[in-house]
Amino acid sequence: MAVFLPNTTCDIYRNNSTLSAAGVACKIQSVFEHALKVDEHVNPAKKYSHILMVDYTVDIRDGYSYGIITAANQDKVYVPDASGTLFLVVFVQRENNVKRVYLKRQGVSWPSNEV
Numbered sequence: 001m002a003v004f005l006p007n008t009t010c011d012i013y014r015n016n017s018t019l020s021a022a023g024v025a026c027k028i029q030s031v032f033e034h035a036l037k038v039d040e041h042v043n044p045a046k047k048y049s050h051i052l053m054v055d056y057t058v059d060i061r062d063g064y065s066y067g068i069i070t071a072a073n074q075d076k077v078y079v080p081d082a083s084g085t086l087f088l089v090v091f092v093q094r095e096n097n098v099k100r101v102y103l104k105r106q107g108v109s110w111p112s113n114e115v
Contacts, residue, residue: 004053004098010084012060013076020059020075027053028079028103048090048102052077056097062089077103 006025014020029051054060063073075089087103094100 009080010052010054011078011082012058013078013082014061016072016076019082022081024054024058026079029053047104049105050087050103052079052087052101052103054099054101056094056099058099060089060092060099060101062092062101064091077101 004027007027009023010026010028011019012021012024030049031051032049060077061073061075063071065073071088077087077089078084079087085108086106088106089101090104091102092099093102
């Protein structure tokens, strides 16, 4: 059974600007090394840099449909809140009571402790 121990919070935005959920307990993990090993021929829109884990009841959505990612349908995630680091949701996968959310980090305002 997949379980997670939250290490931060996040805010989820839908349709590029509508706050969907605030202060969601989550666990974020960088997987950049893995991302570097991914086949270079993979569509850049499908690549990811972080994995976020949230409770399975959290409404978080990707823009993935039959191998195509539609940016307009992707949720945005800010860690730890709207003033933190921005991530785009690439793909959402449910594992028992947890959603594993593949994220792509966007530009960061340095200095930052939120990455």
